[in-house]
Amino acid sequence: MEQASGDILGFHHVAIIASDYQLSRHFYVDVLGFVVIAENFRAERNSWKCDLKIGDAQIELFSFPEAPPRVSRPEACGLRHLAFRVQDVAAKVEHLKSHGVASEPVRTDPYTGRLFTFFSDPDGLPLELYQV
Incomplete structure (x- = not known):
């Protein structure tokens, strides 16, 4: 098209x-x-x-x-998270861990079969790693 x-x-x-x-x-x-x-x-x-x-x-x-905080959890209306494409979720999780950044357990997207996980930036903004 x-x-x-x-x-x-x-x-x-x-x-x-x-x-x-x-x-x-x-x-x-x-x-x-x-x-x-x-x-x-x-x-x-x-x-x-x-x-x-x-x-x-x-x-x-x-x-x-003095910017006011924005609610992001529990699931508030508006922008939910930012997702980053990665080749290897597990490797990126280890990289984050080496910098003191915690992530949720890696899961499998039930619709695509792709691996993904969530972590947060210093202000608690939800970020996602999505394996492509």
């Missing part, structure tokens, strides 16, 4: 507001392996903005002074 010029082509980025910018930057860059594309401090907002990329995925990581 041919795409029209106004069609959505895919996701460009996901924006995340961190309560501790340096901790979250370390998590996404040093633990998960995202690459910093650009990083800017916006003095007028007392806020950092860091553009991160891995594969085709991009995250905008922000800091804002």
Whole structure:
């Protein structure tokens, strides 16, 4: 099927507001392996903005002074989690564990037969590893 010029082509980025910018930057860059594309401090907002990329995925990581917490558990309405494609869930779980990041037990998706697990970023944002 041919795409029209106004069609959505895919996701460009996901924006995340961190309560501790340096901790979250370390998590996404040093633990998960995202690459910093650009990083800017916006003095007028007392806020950092860091553009991160891995594969085709991009995250905008922000800091804002006194940002209110967002409910993510129990299953709240809205964005449920972010899922990352991996070749080997077990290997990535071991990598996370070596950085002190706990994950749930690895499970099998009953509909696709693929392995997956959940873990959280420093602010408790639910993240998923999904084996492709």
